[in-house]
Amino acid sequence: MNVQLFIPCFVDQLFPETAFNMVKVLEKLGCNVSYNANQTCCGQPAFNAGYWDESRAVATKFLKDFHTFDYIVAPSGSCTGFVRNYYGKLFDNSAAHNDVKLLRKQLYEFTEFLTEVLHVSDLGATLNGVATYHDSCGALRECHIKQGPRNLLSKVKGLELTEMNDCETCCGFGGTFAVKYEPISIGMGEQKVHNAIATGADYLISTDLSCLMHLDGYIKKHDLNIKTMHIADVLASGW
Structure with a gap:
Protein backbone atom coordinates (compact mmCIF):
# COMPACT_ATOMS: atom_id res chain seq x y z
CA MET A 1 0.00 0.00 0.00
CA ASN A 2 1.41 3.40 -1.01
CA VAL A 3 1.20 6.17 1.55
CA GLN A 4 2.22 9.79 1.18
CA LEU A 5 3.01 11.74 4.32
CA PHE A 6 1.36 15.06 5.05
CA ILE A 7 3.47 16.54 7.84
CA PRO A 8 1.94 19.77 9.19
CA CYS A 9 4.30 22.73 9.37
CA PHE A 10 4.50 22.85 13.18
CA VAL A 11 5.22 19.12 13.34
CA ASP A 12 7.99 19.54 10.78
CA GLN A 13 9.56 22.44 12.66
CA LEU A 14 8.99 21.49 16.31
CA PHE A 15 8.22 17.77 16.61
CA PRO A 16 9.96 15.93 13.76
CA GLU A 17 10.49 12.84 15.92
CA THR A 18 6.72 12.24 15.86
CA ALA A 19 6.75 12.23 12.07
CA PHE A 20 9.61 9.70 12.06
CA ASN A 21 7.71 7.52 14.53
CA MET A 22 4.66 7.61 12.28
CA VAL A 23 6.85 6.38 9.42
CA LYS A 24 8.21 3.66 11.71
CA VAL A 25 4.70 2.39 12.46
CA LEU A 26 3.50 2.58 8.85
CA GLU A 27 6.53 0.75 7.52
CA LYS A 28 6.12 -1.95 10.15
CA LEU A 29 2.63 -2.49 8.75
CA GLY A 30 4.02 -2.94 5.23
CA CYS A 31 3.24 0.48 3.77
CA ASN A 32 5.46 2.06 1.12
CA VAL A 33 5.93 5.54 2.58
CA SER A 34 6.94 8.59 0.58
CA TYR A 35 7.35 12.27 1.42
CA ASN A 36 7.04 15.20 -0.96
CA ALA A 37 9.60 17.70 0.34
CA ASN A 38 7.86 20.52 -1.55
CA GLN A 39 4.86 20.46 0.79
CA THR A 40 4.26 23.39 3.11
CA CYS A 41 1.21 24.52 5.10
CA CYS A 42 -2.36 23.45 4.37
CA GLY A 43 -3.59 27.04 4.82
CA GLN A 44 -5.50 26.60 8.05
CA PRO A 45 -3.90 29.45 10.09
CA ALA A 46 -4.72 32.06 7.43
CA PHE A 47 -8.23 30.68 6.96
CA ASN A 48 -9.01 30.76 10.68
CA ALA A 49 -7.71 34.32 10.92
CA GLY A 50 -10.09 35.41 8.15
CA TYR A 51 -7.54 35.67 5.32
CA TRP A 52 -9.32 33.40 2.86
CA ASP A 53 -7.54 34.68 -0.26
CA GLU A 54 -4.14 34.03 1.30
CA SER A 55 -5.34 30.65 2.54
CA ARG A 56 -6.58 29.77 -0.94
CA ALA A 57 -3.16 30.54 -2.40
CA VAL A 58 -1.48 28.17 0.06
CA ALA A 59 -4.20 25.55 -0.43
CA THR A 60 -3.75 25.71 -4.21
CA LYS A 61 -0.12 24.69 -3.78
CA PHE A 62 -1.22 21.95 -1.37
CA LEU A 63 -3.60 20.55 -4.00
CA LYS A 64 -0.73 20.37 -6.50
CA ASP A 65 1.66 18.78 -4.00
CA PHE A 66 -0.88 16.09 -3.11
CA HIS A 67 -2.46 15.36 -6.47
CA THR A 68 -2.28 11.59 -6.03
CA PHE A 69 -4.28 8.39 -5.85
CA ASP A 70 -2.11 7.18 -2.96
CA TYR A 71 -3.37 7.37 0.58
CA ILE A 72 -2.29 10.56 2.37
CA VAL A 73 -1.73 10.26 6.12
CA ALA A 74 -1.18 13.04 8.65
CA PRO A 75 -0.39 13.06 12.40
CA SER A 76 -3.02 15.75 12.98
CA GLY A 77 -6.79 15.69 13.27
CA SER A 78 -6.81 19.48 13.06
CA CYS A 79 -5.09 19.78 9.68
CA THR A 80 -6.86 16.72 8.30
CA GLY A 81 -10.20 18.12 9.40
CA PHE A 82 -9.49 21.50 7.85
CA VAL A 83 -8.61 20.09 4.45
CA ARG A 84 -11.49 17.65 4.52
CA ASN A 85 -14.17 20.10 5.64
CA TYR A 86 -13.13 23.55 4.45
CA TYR A 87 -11.34 23.14 1.12
CA GLY A 88 -14.80 22.79 -0.38
CA LYS A 89 -15.58 26.32 0.81
CA LEU A 90 -12.28 27.75 -0.41
CA PHE A 91 -12.68 26.24 -3.88
CA ASP A 92 -16.44 26.39 -4.24
CA ASN A 93 -17.53 26.68 -7.89
CA SER A 94 -13.95 26.53 -9.13
CA ALA A 95 -11.93 24.40 -11.54
CA ALA A 96 -10.28 22.72 -8.55
CA HIS A 97 -13.52 20.99 -7.53
CA ASN A 98 -12.46 17.51 -8.68
CA ASP A 99 -8.99 17.86 -7.17
CA VAL A 100 -10.56 18.74 -3.82
CA LYS A 101 -12.92 15.79 -4.08
CA LEU A 102 -10.02 13.39 -4.72
CA LEU A 103 -7.91 14.87 -1.90
CA ARG A 104 -10.74 14.57 0.62
CA LYS A 105 -11.20 10.94 -0.35
CA GLN A 106 -7.52 10.01 0.04
CA LEU A 107 -6.63 11.97 3.20
CA TYR A 108 -6.67 10.33 6.64
CA GLU A 109 -5.57 11.20 10.14
CA PHE A 110 -2.95 8.71 11.36
CA THR A 111 -5.04 6.71 13.87
CA GLU A 112 -8.02 6.82 11.52
CA PHE A 113 -5.87 5.25 8.80
CA LEU A 114 -4.68 2.52 11.15
CA THR A 115 -8.14 1.57 12.37
CA GLU A 116 -10.38 2.32 9.39
CA VAL A 117 -8.13 1.42 6.43
CA LEU A 118 -5.54 -1.04 7.75
CA HIS A 119 -7.91 -2.43 10.40
CA VAL A 120 -5.18 -2.92 12.99
CA SER A 121 -5.24 -2.36 16.73
CA ASP A 122 -2.17 -4.04 18.23
CA LEU A 123 1.15 -2.58 17.07
CA GLY A 124 3.21 -4.53 19.60
CA ALA A 125 4.02 -1.33 21.50
Missing part, protein backbone atom coordinates in the same frame (compact mmCIF):
# COMPACT_ATOMS: atom_id res chain seq x y z
CA THR A 126 5.07 -1.25 25.16
CA LEU A 127 4.82 1.72 27.53
CA ASN A 128 4.59 1.25 31.26
CA GLY A 129 2.38 3.62 33.21
CA VAL A 130 -1.06 5.20 33.40
CA ALA A 131 -2.38 7.34 30.55
CA THR A 132 -5.38 9.51 29.85
CA TYR A 133 -6.56 10.62 26.41
CA HIS A 134 -7.51 14.11 25.25
CA ASP A 135 -10.04 14.34 22.41
CA SER A 136 -8.78 17.19 20.25
CA CYS A 137 -11.44 19.35 18.63
CA GLY A 138 -10.00 18.62 15.19
CA ALA A 139 -10.05 14.85 15.59
CA LEU A 140 -13.37 14.62 17.44
CA ARG A 141 -15.46 17.33 15.82
CA GLU A 142 -13.94 17.65 12.37
CA CYS A 143 -13.00 14.00 11.71
CA HIS A 144 -15.42 12.22 14.08
CA ILE A 145 -12.59 10.20 15.63
CA LYS A 146 -13.43 8.93 19.08
CA GLN A 147 -12.96 5.23 19.81
CA GLY A 148 -10.14 4.37 17.39
CA PRO A 149 -7.29 5.97 19.35
CA ARG A 150 -8.56 4.43 22.56
CA ASN A 151 -8.66 0.99 20.96
CA LEU A 152 -5.05 1.42 19.84
CA LEU A 153 -3.93 2.57 23.29
CA SER A 154 -5.76 -0.29 25.00
CA LYS A 155 -3.46 -2.73 23.19
CA VAL A 156 -0.23 -1.09 24.36
CA LYS A 157 1.44 -3.47 26.77
CA GLY A 158 1.97 -2.06 30.25
CA LEU A 159 -0.27 0.96 29.66
CA GLU A 160 -3.39 1.52 31.74
CA LEU A 161 -5.86 3.88 30.08
CA THR A 162 -8.16 5.96 32.28
CA GLU A 163 -10.70 8.61 31.29
CA MET A 164 -10.51 12.12 32.67
CA ASN A 165 -13.44 14.44 33.31
CA ASP A 166 -14.45 16.58 30.32
CA CYS A 167 -12.17 14.67 27.94
CA GLU A 168 -14.06 16.18 24.98
CA THR A 169 -13.72 19.78 26.16
CA CYS A 170 -11.38 22.07 24.19
CA CYS A 171 -7.90 22.50 25.66
CA GLY A 172 -7.92 26.20 24.83
CA PHE A 173 -5.27 26.31 22.11
CA GLY A 174 -7.26 26.99 18.95
CA GLY A 175 -4.35 28.49 17.01
CA THR A 176 -4.59 32.28 17.07
CA PHE A 177 -7.26 31.98 19.79
CA ALA A 178 -4.43 31.35 22.27
CA VAL A 179 -2.89 34.69 21.25
CA LYS A 180 -6.02 36.82 20.95
CA TYR A 181 -7.69 35.44 24.09
CA GLU A 182 -4.69 34.46 26.19
CA PRO A 183 -6.35 34.47 29.67
CA ILE A 184 -9.24 32.29 28.48
CA SER A 185 -6.86 29.98 26.64
CA ILE A 186 -4.67 29.53 29.73
CA GLY A 187 -7.70 28.90 31.92
CA MET A 188 -8.97 26.19 29.59
CA GLY A 189 -5.52 24.62 29.44
CA GLU A 190 -5.26 24.69 33.22
CA GLN A 191 -8.59 22.90 33.57
CA LYS A 192 -7.59 20.23 31.06
CA VAL A 193 -4.23 19.56 32.71
CA HIS A 194 -5.67 19.29 36.20
CA ASN A 195 -8.42 16.96 34.98
CA ALA A 196 -5.67 14.77 33.53
CA ILE A 197 -3.59 14.86 36.71
CA ALA A 198 -6.66 13.96 38.80
CA THR A 199 -6.75 10.56 37.08
CA GLY A 200 -3.27 9.73 38.37
CA ALA A 201 -1.98 9.54 34.81
CA ASP A 202 1.70 9.60 33.95
CA TYR A 203 0.94 10.47 30.32
CA LEU A 204 -1.49 12.82 28.60
CA ILE A 205 -1.96 11.51 25.05
CA SER A 206 -3.66 12.95 21.98
CA THR A 207 -3.72 12.79 18.19
CA ASP A 208 -2.79 16.48 17.96
CA LEU A 209 0.53 18.06 18.84
CA SER A 210 -0.97 21.54 18.67
CA CYS A 211 -3.07 20.72 21.73
CA LEU A 212 -0.19 18.94 23.43
CA MET A 213 2.19 21.86 22.80
CA HIS A 214 -0.27 24.19 24.51
CA LEU A 215 -0.83 21.87 27.45
CA ASP A 216 2.86 21.06 27.82
CA GLY A 217 3.62 24.76 28.11
CA TYR A 218 1.34 24.98 31.15
CA ILE A 219 2.74 21.74 32.60
CA LYS A 220 6.34 22.88 32.34
CA LYS A 221 5.66 26.37 33.63
CA HIS A 222 4.08 24.95 36.77
CA ASP A 223 6.51 22.01 37.07
CA LEU A 224 3.73 19.40 37.09
CA ASN A 225 4.36 15.67 37.10
CA ILE A 226 2.74 14.53 33.87
CA LYS A 227 4.16 14.03 30.38
CA THR A 228 2.47 14.78 27.04
CA MET A 229 2.85 12.28 24.18
CA HIS A 230 1.50 12.08 20.66
CA ILE A 231 -0.13 8.74 19.99
CA ALA A 232 2.36 7.97 17.19
CA ASP A 233 5.18 8.21 19.73
CA VAL A 234 3.30 5.84 22.03
CA LEU A 235 2.65 3.27 19.28
CA ALA A 236 6.31 3.34 18.27
CA SER A 237 7.51 2.65 21.81
CA GLY A 238 9.09 -0.57 23.02
CA TRP A 239 10.02 -2.19 19.71
